[in-house]
Amino acid sequence: EAEVAQSPRYKITEKSQAVAFWCDPISGHATLYWYRQILGQGPELLVQFQDESVVDDSQLPKDRFSAERLKGVDSTLKIQPAELGDSAMYLCASSPGTPVFRANVLTFGAGSRLTVL
Amino acid sequence: GQQLNQSPQSMFIQEGEDVSMNCTSSSIFNTWLWYKQDPGEGPVLLIALYKAGELTSNGRLTAQFGITRKDSFLNISASIPSDVGIYFCAGQSGGSNYKLTFGKGTLLTVNP
Numbered sequence: 001e002a003e004v005a006q007s008p009r010y011k012i013t014e015k016s017q018a019v020a021f022w023c024d025p026i027s028g029h030a031t032l033y034w035y036r037q038i039l040g041q042g043p044e045l046l047v048q049f050q051d052e053s054v055v056d057d058s059q060l061p062k063d064r065f066s067a068e069r070l071k072g073v074d075s076t077l078k079i080q081p082a083e084l085g086d087s088a089m090y091l092c093a094s095s096p097g098t099p100v101f102r103a104n105v106l107t108f109g110a111g112s113r114l115t116v117l
Numbered sequence: 118g119q120q121l122n123q124s125p126q127s128m129f130i131q132e133g134e135d136v137s138m139n140c141t142s143s144s145i146f147n148t149w150l151w152y153k154q155d156p157g158e159g160p161v162l163l164i165a166l167y168k169a170g171e172l173t174s175n176g177r178l179t180a181q182f183g184i185t186r187k188d189s190f191l192n193i194s195a196s197i198p199s200d201v202g203i204y205f206c207a208g209q210s211g212g213s214n215y216k217l218t219f220g221k222g223t224l225l226t227v228n229p
Contacts, residue, residue: 045217
């Protein structure tokens with residue numbers, strides 16, 4: 001079964017350091033999402049891509065967070081500098097994004113757990 | 118913005134019991150999705166609902182899309198230990214933006 005790949009699975013960093021997460025969506029999926037999940041909460045959308053274009057980054061803290069999907073396939077989410085409050089699970093998801101059956105169903109990766117010390 | 122109220126927050130049940138949880142929204146959704154998340158993993162889709170009033174089953178799981186389009190319910194029958202996890206409801210408003218709004222989750226513990 002096709003999966004969304006994420007790395008690293010776990011990252012421990014000190015505050016003020018830079019950190020990056022990588023995501024490879026399911027092959028052929030046009031839409032890619034980055035969600036942040038704080039312990040005990042549901043995931044919250046940070047940024048959504050349609051192919052290589054950003055369609056929603058209204059909840060992305062742009063002073064320290066950046067995301068790119070240069071060739072419309074894999075994506076990188078960066079945090080610089082990291083702060084204590086950034087400790088969370090960062091989830092990547094993808095969906096077909098075209099008018100096909102279940103086009104709006106998101107498949108999630110296993111996530112990247114960030115701990116900022 | 119849209120908010121989802123998911124209840125109960127947690128449940129402790131005996132193996133074999135049935136479970137019910139629900140989600141209500143302040144806004145109308147066109148799609149409701151139910152996900153399960155195991156510790157340290159990403160959410161996995163359980164059931165997708167596309168029409169008001171729709172009732173859909175997946176094995177021992179049954180979910181319904183509320184008539185008002187502002188709520189959804191998930192039932193698990195004859196629970197087993199592997200049902201343990203966090204269950205999330207999520208809603209989509211429709212259009213070409215498939216953004217999901219998630220509830221805060223229901224933590225299910227099953228005692229064997």
